Amino acid sequence: NPDFDALVAFKTASDTSKTWNTNSNTNPCSWSGVSCIRDRVSRLVLENLNLEGSIHPLTSLTHLRVLSLKGNRFSGPLPDLSNLTAVKLLFLSNNRFSGVFPASLTSLSRLYRLDLSNNNFSGDIPATLSHFTHLLTLRLDANNFSGRMPNVNLPTLQDFNVSGNRLSGEIPKALSTFPVSSFGQNPFLCGAPLQKCAPDPTKPGSGGAIASPLSPQSSIPPSSTVSSSPSSMPKTSTPSGKSKTDEKGGSKISPVALIAIIVGDVLVLGLVSLLLYCYFWRNYSAKLKEGKGSKLFESEKIVYSSSPYPAQGGFERGRMVFFDGEKRFELEDLLRASAEMLGKGGFGTAYKAVLDDGNVVAVKRLKEAQITGKREFEQHMEVLGRLRHPNVVSLRAYYFAREEKLLVYDYMPNATLFWLLHGNRGPGRSPLDWTTRLKIAAGAARGVAFIHSSCKSLRLTHGNIKSTNVLLDNHGNARVSDFGLSVFAGPGPLGGRSNGYRAPEASEGRKQTHKSDVYSFGVLLLELLTGKCPSVVESAGSGYGGVVDLPRWVQSVVREEWTAEVFDLELMRYKDIEEEMVGLLQIAMSCTAAAPDQRPRMCHVVKMIEELRGVEVSPSHDTLDSVSESPSLSEDACGTSQ
């Protein structure tokens, strides 16, 4: 195995103080800090181990995806790393590397985090940085880079720092949106966000020089030292952890200030917990009063002795229509069935009904829906009722009468994504593990993409993507429900019910589009990643004025602090997932782009999620319910509704 030979050579040369725990094991895949996929080294995290010398033996690890050698004593120029084409995270900070910016790095087109901070690199920062089309993080701070900042266009960049170098000239416009701390301690750098550049004497009519070396820089805060290591999530800073940036003149926090910060943090945390507690308790007790049950309140299981469905006397007799051609039960059977309230949504109440023959269905009673006419309703149902896909909850039948409209769906026994993420938080809860989250994300994406690709002439949308509408079937596969009902939504309370997921352009009453679905799906991904609920109402004065704007919050945290801060604390216990989490975060952020045409199409979202891990999250065909569940919908089916 070529990787093993390389690792042995690397260890022999660099671990002279024998600090790297390899347990004298002959298989390097079991060494501390080494992860392998099918016997090829995929991850090497060897931090603060006093390793030294050159990293040349690692240049042949062609399957490496994560390389972190932060906090060692490696020195000299970086070797040619162009063979490491699979590398996505590269952390080489706090070493003694020197030489110019390694040209070979720019061929690593998959990189999305590059940290070379706190080394002795020198020379220009090359314009070829623009080759990093996926870059989220670029840390070059605390080196000796000089010359002008190149005008690089890195649209995905979230975390950027070149402070503590010897750069000069004007900061390019594309980078001027980063904070002052990204550029501090470069005495000859000027332009936004730093102070204005003095006029250029070489230009006619101007009288000064480019940024004056005497210009006061004291107002510029020192670069913030941010942990970017995969093994240090979430970020913590210890008072004793003196960084090179400190040594180069950065400010130190006094013990009093540190205590004040900690006390402040604890107070804010306490206040937030109290507010959340009050909010959930108020909702809980309100629901108790109103007698509305849901999966969150198992104790409220209501079995109706009298049916919740329409009484027959005095009603116009309607029609129960099944889509698969076979009449399975009549309204009378539904009336006889014992019904358990599942929850109340924007259109009305949903029930679980157990029929006499043991069949279980979910019945949605459309009370609040704005239905203009029977014909339109029936035509629309004909389209929705033909959608069959392993990641979509099948609509089996509908009942239409003037006073009553019912939709009959397959019953999904394994809770909603909302419940899995937010239900039962606290002691005794089993967290939703990362692989399951990824599998749910991939499944739900496939479901939405299927809806978008069905019946192209109608440009069918889901219209109400959110975590209560992602259900798990009896094999644990994610299925999207409630699709296509937004056409019945009026401007009233229904419009406000899922605000946290709603695309900015699809506000009150505006038509839903494929792109607004993509936005909502992006918010759902952020919910999966952060564990935060987008539709929780924030207290007054929070700055959000209503529901949490999850995309805005994530963007601000990723920019100001560090990506690791946004992830659900429940995910911190899982090893080796950071790369996938950051990958999913990137997808979520592109889905929630403010401009609709910058958002990807749903079929691309599916592809990107599947590529994060590969086969494991792809659909397993042995889990499909039946052959009838294979994706299907002909264009003829839409024809009927036009």
Ligand SMILES: Nc1ncnc2c1ncn2[C@@H]1O[C@H](COP(=O)(O)OP(=O)(O)OP(=O)(O)O)[C@@H](O)[C@H]1O
């Ligand atoms: N097919 C189903 N199988 C099992 N449970 C379901 C099914 N459909 C809905 N539910 C449950 O019923 C609850 C209420 O669903 P409903 O669709 O009426 O409202 P909602 O999803 O909360 O809001 P909205 O009306 O905006 O979609 C859901 O939270 C879910 O727990």
